[in-house]
Amino acid sequence: MSDRITAIAYLLHLADNALVLGQRNAEWCGHGPVLEEDIAMANIGLDLIGQARLLYQHAAGLLGGENTEDKLAYFREPGEFRNYTLLELPNHGPLAGSASADRDYATTITRSFLYSSFMLLRWEALQQSSDTQLAAIAAKSLKEVRYHVRHSSDWMLRLGDGTPLSRARMQAALDHLMPYTQEFWTPSAFELAAQKSGLGANGEDIHGDWDEAVDTILAEATLTRPATEGHVPQGKNCIHSEHLSWLLSEMQGLARAHPEATW
Amino acid sequence: MAATLPADVAKAWAVLEQVPDPEIPVVSIRELGILRDVIGTAEGLEIIITPTYSGCPAMGQIEDDVRAALAAAGLKARLVTQLSPAWTTDWMTAAARDKLRAYGIAPPHTTVAANVVRFAARKSAQDDVACPRCGSHNTTETSHFGSTACKSLHKCLDCLEPFDHFKPY
Numbered sequence: 001m002s003d004r005i006t007a008i009a010y011l012l013h014l015a016d017n018a019l020v021l022g023q024r025n026a027e028w029c030g031h032g033p034v035l036e037e038d039i040a041m042a043n044i045g046l047d048l049i050g051q052a053r054l055l056y057q058h059a060a061g062l063l064g065g066e067n068t069e070d071k072l073a074y075f076r077e078p079g080e081f082r083n084y085t086l087l088e089l090p091n092h093g094p095l096a097g098s099a100s101a102d103r104d105y106a107t108t109i110t111r112s113f114l115y116s117s118f119m120l121l122r123w124e125a126l127q128q129s130s131d132t133q134l135a136a137i138a139a140k141s142l143k144e145v146r147y148h149v150r151h152s153s154d155w156m157l158r159l160g161d162g163t164p165l166s167r168a169r170m171q172a173a174l175d176h177l178m179p180y181t182q183e184f185w186t187p188s189a190f191e192l193a194a195q196k197s198g199l200g201a202n203g204e205d206i207h208g209d210w211d212e213a214v215d216t217i218l219a220e221a222t223l224t225r226p227a228t229e230g231h232v233p234q235g236k237n238c239i240h241s242e243h244l245s246w247l248l249s250e251m252q253g254l255a256r257a258h259p260e261a262t263w
Numbered sequence: 264m265a266a267t268l269p270a271d272v273a274k275a276w277a278v279l280e281q282v283p284d285p286e287i288p289v290v291s292i293r294e295l296g297i298l299r300d301v302i303g304t305a306e307g308l309e310i311i312i313t314p315t316y317s318g319c320p321a322m323g324q325i326e327d328d329v330r331a332a333l334a335a336a337g338l339k340a341r342l343v344t345q346l347s348p349a350w351t352t353d354w355m356t357a358a359a360r361d362k363l364r365a366y367g368i369a370p371p372h373t374t375v376a377a378n379v380v381r382f383a384a385r386k387s388a389q390d391d392v393a394c395p396r397c398g399s400h401n402t403t404e405t406s407h408f409g410s411t412a413c414k415s416l417h418k419c420l421d422c423l424e425p426f427d428h429f430k431p432y
Contacts, residue, residue, distance in 0.1 A: 036406035036416065043408040050318025054346070136347035140317055143349065143432050151407045 001193045007131060008062050009082065009190035010200050012072070013236050015055035016083035019073055020244070021115065022048030023251050025108065027091055033105050040151055044112065047144040054137045074255035078245040085233035086111060086180035088244040094176040106159060106166070106173040113152035114177060117213050118184050120145045121206035130198030153217050160221025167222065174218075175226045182232045184210075191236075267303030271338060275301045275308055278336045285324045286411050289366045292325055296354030299345060308333075308340035313350045315432070316412035352413075352432045364395045369417065369428040392428045394419035404428075 001009075025045035032038025056069035063072075093107030123145055126138035159166040185203055187195070194200025218225050233241070255261075279301065282292050292298045292312070300311040310329060314322050326342055333340050352371035360370035369392045393400050399421040406416040414427045 036408070039410070040406060040408040043412055046318035046320070046412055047316060048318070050314075050316060054317055132347070136349065137317075139349040140314075140346060143351075144317060147407060147430070154407075 001189065003197050003199075004062060006190055006193040006197060007199055008059055010194040011055050011059040011062070011134065013082040013190070015052045015059060015072070016081045017087055017115075018048040018052035018055065020081070020083040020247065021087040021111075022046070022052060023247055024087065024089075024091060025112070028103065028108065031103060037105070041108070044148050044151065047141075047148070051137065051141045051144070054140070055134075058133050058137070070255065074252045078240055078248055079238050081240065081244060081248070082236045082238060083244075084115075084180070084183050085235035085241050086115065086177060086183065088235065088241060088247055089177070089180070090243055094172045104169065104173065105155075106169040107177065109152050109155045109159065110170065110173040110177050112148060113156050113217070114181055114214065116145050116148035116152055117217075118181070118206075118210055120149050121209050121213075122201050125201035125206060129200070134199065156217050156221045156223070160218070160223045170221070171223055174223055178226045179228050179230055180233055182228050183235060186232050188237050267308050269303065271308060272301050272303045274336060275310065275333065275338055275340065278332050278338065279310070279329060282325075282328050282332050285321045285328065287363070287366065287368065289362045290355075290359045292329070294356050294359035294362075296350060296352075297325060298329075301340075306341070308338060309343055310340045311343050311345050313345050315350050319412050321411075350432065352429065355429075363429060367395050367426055368414070369393060369395045369426060371429045371431040374431040392417055394422060394424055395426055396424040397422040 022045040025041045025048065028038060028041035029045075030038065032041060052073070053069050056072045060067040060069055060072055089107075089111070091103045091108050093104045093110075095104045095107075120142065123138045123142040127135050127142065129135040129138065156170070160170045161167070162170075185207055187203055191200055191203070195202050215225060233239075235241075235244075279298055280291060280293050282298075284290055284292055284295055284297070287295075295315070297312055297315060298310070299313050300309075302309040302311065310333070312325065312329065329342060351374060353373055355371065363370045390404065391400055392402050392404070394402050394417075397419060399419055401420045402417050403420060404415060404417050405425065408414075409416045409427050413429055413432065415430050416425065417428050418425045
């Protein structure tokens with residue numbers, strides 16, 4: 001794998017993560033459990049989409065030719081996306097099939113907590129990337145993800161250490177999502193190559209810190225950390241759940257129906 | 264484009280000094296630290312700007328406003344967006360902080376790198392935000408996120424004023 005191919009795969013992985021979770025969070029717009037949380041999810045989604053834009057712009061520059069941030073976001077197929085499977089899962093999580101199956105805030109918060117705690121450590125490490133543009137994006141994103149960690153940790157505590165119902169729903173969300181975090185710690189070929197070239201971060205280095213941060217909050221939230229054996233998802237290697245194509249068809253529909261449209 | 268004259272650089276600074284932030288029009292983009300530099304190069308003027316939050320929707324408007332202000336002054340320039348060093352609220356001038364307060368927005372604290380807690384789920388001393396109306400420190404945070412990416416919502420428990428706080432970044 002050449003350094004250029006490695007860099008493109010790594011940047012698309014980071015960008016797709018941010019875009020897909022940004023889109024999922026944006027589904028709460030107008031539907032938040034309270035007004036402040038509606039605004040919070042839209043803000044967090046906006047930060048993520050902004051980070052995705054910077055990363056796509058950089059990847060488009062390396063790809064050259066006719067590539068632009070919009071082409072990479074709107075005109076790639078599900079099988080070309082490199083986001084973690086965790087991030088494409090619907091917001092209804094373990095409530096699927098029940099009367100309240102539309103959106104589960106416990107799932108949204110738990111995912112935001114697990115992922116932002118991981119990205120805080122990853123962006124910290126990526127500030128030292130040999131790719132100076134990626135290092136610059138990391139320095140900006142780090143400032144933003146700190147607020148995402150703070151927001152989600154706060155709700156982990158309030159809902160986990162809350163009523164019996166809120167606690168049960170948080171535990172169900174955690175049980176449902178935690179196995180997907182295995183993908184954080186199972187390096188793919190492009191991540192190993194990026195680590196070697198100095199562009200990427202070493203997952204091993206941050207695993208211990210992540211465990212500690214997650215365990216601290218879970219203990220305080222009176223939640224039990226579930227085991228994480230079993231199937232390891234492969235989203236970053238472009239093998240996705242069925243949910244990604246639904247998400248993309250909604251997100252990409254307008255751009256594909258009206259290519260090059262401006263307003 | 265011909266080489267720039269030093270007078271053009273000075274003129275561009277003077278013009279851009281007047282460009283307000285589209286969301287918080289009491290402060291200029293210079294005072295907020297968005298306008299980083301004006302450079303005279305052999306190819307013409309270069310305006311260096313830096314984005315605030317990655318997803319701030321005002322950035323497009325700011326670029327348009329900068330172009331329009333320069334064009335109105337008869338200046339041509341190239342806009343360069345620079346990410347590094349990352350924008351920080353520490354670059355906000357003292358005058359800008361006073362203007363924010365007078366406008367009803369509590370200005371940001373200084374972010375000393377050493378004070379930035381990695382995982383800060385709970386409130387810290389940095390979250391002590393004074394009410395811009397009555398100055399009381401007896402305030403509470405209503406929401407981490409506010410009407411724009413850069414602000415959080417607070418309420419004064421003494422004068423009961425709800426207010427925005429420009430978050431440290």
